[in-house]
Amino acid sequence: MMMTSFIALVESTGAFIAASRYASATMIPPSIISRGIGWQGIGVLLDSFFGTASGTSVLAENIGLLALTRVGSRRVVQISAGFMIFFSVLGKFGALFASIPLPIFAGMYCIFFAYVGAVGLSYLQFCNLNSFRTLFILGFSFFMGLSVPQYFNEFTAVAGHGPVHTGARWFNDMINVPFSSKPFVGGLVAYVLDNTIMTKDxxxxxxxxxxxxxxxxxxxKDARSEEFYSLPFNLNKFFPSV
Structure with a gap:
């Protein structure tokens, strides 16, 4: 459960950054990310009270929808939330949406996740891609992100358990589950190398x-931050941005 919550927070952090880019906003300040994660924690607490199954993580497909429609208005999200509440109360409307064929959803997801993956790669333009240091970190991270999880998954399929197999199941899951994820391994390797490899010049x-x-x-530091990241309904008075 703790690992699931951690993954949801990491996913939401990446979704915040991707949303700011597709909404043509300035780079999101760290304080705004912290504020968003804090509000998400409150949402998770409320979810536990009402017994919801989906939680409040910012799903990646929503970012893809933002990129596809090119509508970055907060008002649209508020109206959409109202429609979702309305459809959840009236079951007939929910059944109408549930009757949409799965191939249509599959096609939409192919487009949504294509945008999500592309926005991550687009941030590489701010790095110096002519630097051998950058190229090594990028290539090695991609290679390890593909090979290590493949090893973990194939080992589990053959042996029936992960490479880490001790008497403590919680410890096995803590190691086997993250290292079976390609984004986790690639991101971890890139983070470590980017913070440790230095150059002579x-x-x-x-x-x-x-x-x-x-x-x-x-x-x-940026005057436009107030325009993009201020809270609606004068909530900035109670939750000021720093």
Missing amino acids: GAVRKDRGYHWWDKSRSFK
Whole structure:
């Protein structure tokens, strides 16, 4: 359960960043991400009270829908939430949407997740792709992200259990489950290498694209942040952005 919550938070963090890009907003400040995760925690708490099954994680397909429609208005999301509440109360309307054939959903998901994957790769433009350091980290992370989970999955399929097989099941799951995930392994390897590999000329900061993100590290450094990330209904008075 803890691992599931952690994955949901990581997914939501990536979804926040992707949404800011597809909505043509400025790079989302860390404080806004923290605020979003905090509100999501409150939502998860309410979910436990009402017994909902879906939770409140920001699903990746919603980001794909944002990219497909190119509608980044907060008002549209509020109206959509109203429709969802309305359809959930009246079962006949919910049954109408549930009758949509699965191949149509499959085709939509192919488009949505294509946009989600593309927005992640698009952030590489801020790195120095002419640097051998950047190319090594990128290639090695992709290779390990594909090969290590493949090993874990094939080992589990043959042996009936993961490579880590001790008497403590919680420890086995804590190691086997994350390392069976391609995004987790690739992201972990990239994070470690990006923070440990240095160059002789000291151009690491520029190669990593830090000079593009400096103005977005604080909410008040960019005057447009107020326009994009202020809360509606004057909630900023009670939950100010920093």
